[in-house]
Amino acid sequence: MAPNPDIMRAIAQLDYRVTAGDVAAKTGMELQTAEQGLLALAADVGGHMQVSDEGELAYAFPRGMQGILQSKYFRLRLQEWWNKVWGVLFYIIRISFGIVLIASIVLILLTIVAIFIAINSQSRDNNRGGGFGGNMGGNRIFVPTFWIGPNWFYAFQPPSQRRYYRQTQTRFGEEPKMSFLEAIFSFLFGDGNPNADLEERRWQTVATVIRNNGGTVVAEQIAPYLDDLGGSTSQELEDYMLPVLTRFNGRPEVSPEGHLVYRFPELQVMAKEHGARSVAAYLKELPWRFSEASSGQLMGAIALGAVNFVGALALGSLLRDAAIAELGGLVGFTSGIFGFLLAYAVAFLGVPLARYFWVQWRNQKVEVRNEQRQERAVALNQADDELQKKLTFASEFATRTLVTEKDLAYTTERDLTEQEIEQKDKIDEEWQKRLEGL
Known part of the structure; x- marks a missing residue:
């Protein structure tokens, strides 16, 4: 084991x-x-x-x-080694989407330039203006150039090995948390579930609440840390306490008035004296964020995605000419993979757009659950006479045993x-x- x-x-x-x-x-x-x-x-x-x-x-x-x-255990050493390797591999995976985007833009632009060069070369050889669609305005070609991103050497550096530009911090008022290539991955897929440790936090808090109360609690003290409590009948019977009893080996005690309290003998035993630990009034789920990247990085990712999409559309219109599509070399290679380039350009903007609406929907669910747990915490703080009697009865079983x-x-x-x-x-x-x- x-x-x-x-x-x-x-x-x-x-x-x-x-x-x-x-x-x-x-x-x-x-x-x-x-x-x-x-x-x-x-x-x-x-x-x-x-x-x-x-x-x-x-x-x-x-x-x-x-x-x-x-x-x-050699297995532990192997696992430790794999964790380090996986950290590097995952970093490469993260930046690979940005690399593909940049490569796509460069390839599209170079192919468009190559097509114009081929057209102009043909027009010089054919004064009749036929060839690949006529004289494109003379023998001189104007190829627009523009800056498509930040310092790429900087963008490849892991977060632990770089310093961020003061210009970026000043312009957008925030310090980037990741490189630009990592930000592209974050723009596409986000940064994971912010509540991945929710169950661990839930049960840690529940156990702490039980210990803070001497190993005996009432259901209302645990309810602010649980999710769905079931229907009115289940809530009245306090069925939602069954998973807590199973996990921590608890058992119910019945008061003379018929009220239930829950005692957890093993949680009353400790090796050293520990004072009461502070816990939140209720379990709060964190909202999902679209991305942890800075606003400047997100704007840069959107700009590059737009350039890639427009470039793909422009290249597609040029490749409709059968004569151009039959050109070899760079144009032929790009024509062969144009379907992938166009699909990537569409997905680069479509996936984040769909994910944005999905995040909004998830956060509405999170907010509803947080409000429900908060309402239970408020009801506990404003305990009525019946609940006060239950709490008093529970305190009779509260104890701590030191080994x-x-x-x-x-x-x-x-x-x-x-x-x-x-x-x-x-x-x-x-x-x-x-x-x-x-």
Whole structure:
């Protein structure tokens, strides 16, 4: 079983001595998963189980466990290497769309110039003005030139190895977060889901709320962090609490008035005392952004896309002449791939346009869910008498259990026989003190 990186990270953040409840509260994962992961990791790195007099379990790990695992598992080293390689490959993929765009523009312009040169050359050889469509206005050709982008050497540099132009910052009032070629990819496809870690944030927050309340909560305290609570019947029966109970091994308690509260014994156990941690009043999803690129970079991408599209249309009109289409060399090559060039030009502007409306639609959904969770948080803060009674009943079960090293009945760090002798001596001393007190 490969070590869970989330568990390893939580152990390091909690100073290498944890309970399953500590890890579940820190990561938001299921208690059973956390316990299995701790057992497997302890076996891999030489960690130790510690059992208190009351039967509670804690796990102690060596501080160098990451190094132990890296030396023990070739797979981890291979994964680490692949992560670095993939970072480079993904960067190449990101800039490749910008490279194709620039190559398309250059190829279209050079082909148009080559066509005009061929036409003018034919007109010099044929004073009758036939050939490829007549004299295009004499033997002199005017080829317009214009700047189609920023410093391309700069555009190829990764973000960590470049400095941004002061002119760009001054003109648009913001500092670019990526190179221009990366911005083209962002313009086309965006920058990923801003809520990719939503489930992790959800369960971390839920576990923290439970711990902050001594391991016992009411459903209304958890509702601001959940999504769809179901219909009115499901909400009345509090069915939406079932996934929380399953994940953190909780159980309901019923008050004399018939109100339900939910107790999570494992989350009441911790290896060290932790104060209440601040949490948001409700789980807030981040809105989707069209692009993280600066406004200047987006304007540049749109301008290049427009140049590419207009150039493709102009080239297409020229290639309709059968005589021109039959030219060899650069013109023949471009004519052969013209379908791809035109499709890329259309998609370069069409995909972002469609994605813009899709982002607006997604953000409307996100806003609705955020408003629903916010309303539940407001209802909790304005608790009525019935809810106050539930909260009071829940507080009766609130408690925290510390598994301190002084309370240990057993630990795998030491020989079992030695510990049994110490336990026997400890019991004898306690009985001796009781007898002396009589």
